[in-house]
Amino acid sequence: MAKKVSPTLTLVTYHRIYSDIQGESHFDTVTVEQGLAQAAPPAAPFYVSADGPASKYRFYTFEPGWIGELHPCPTRQFLALMSGAVEMETTDGTVRRFGPGDLVLLEDTSGKGHVTRNISDGYSTFLVVPVPAA
Numbered sequence: 001m002a003k004k005v006s007p008t009l010t011l012v013t014y015h016r017i018y019s020d021i022q023g024e025s026h027f028d029t030v031t032v033e034q035g036l037a038q039a040a041p042p043a044a045p046f047y048v049s050a051d052g053p054a055s056k057y058r059f060y061t062f063e064p065g066w067i068g069e070l071h072p073c074p075t076r077q078f079l080a081l082m083s084g085a086v087e088m089e090t091t092d093g094t095v096r097r098f099g100p101g102d103l104v105l106l107e108d109t110s111g112k113g114h115v116t117r118n119i120s121d122g123y124s125t126f127l128v129v130p131v132p133a134a
Contacts, residue, residue, distance in 0.1 A: 011034065012032045013029060015027060017107060023112050027090055062124045067116070071115075073106035076107050078128070080128075082125045083122075083124060084122060086116055
């Protein structure tokens with residue numbers, strides 16, 4: 001009997017902030033497909049997406065009450081929230097809250113940018129992976 005696989009298991013979704021040609025920032029949601037692959041033999045097959053370029057990483061930690069006033073992203077980068085809670089606001093007025101496990105791709109390297117606020121009672125820490133322009 002074949003195993004039934006949930007369609008959501010083969011998809012990974014993340015949030016994206018980008019700038020339009022007027023310099024305004026907006027949110028988008030991106031979905032990446034995965035396929036079952038023998039990616040690390042002899043381990044059993046698991047779900048894998050296509051590769052994307054990356055060569056380094058860093059961590060960002062924000063103190064309680066920290067607010068990153070309106071600013072463009074210094075470089076195109078993925079942020080994976082490891083602990084704490086933040087909210088990000090784009091210039092179109094959209095605010096999204098993120099908790100541990102949420103993934104955001106920041107692409108608003110020009111224009112007005114976005115605001116980030118640490119809304120947790122403690123420190124918020126991101127794993128940050130800079131990625132080349134698409």
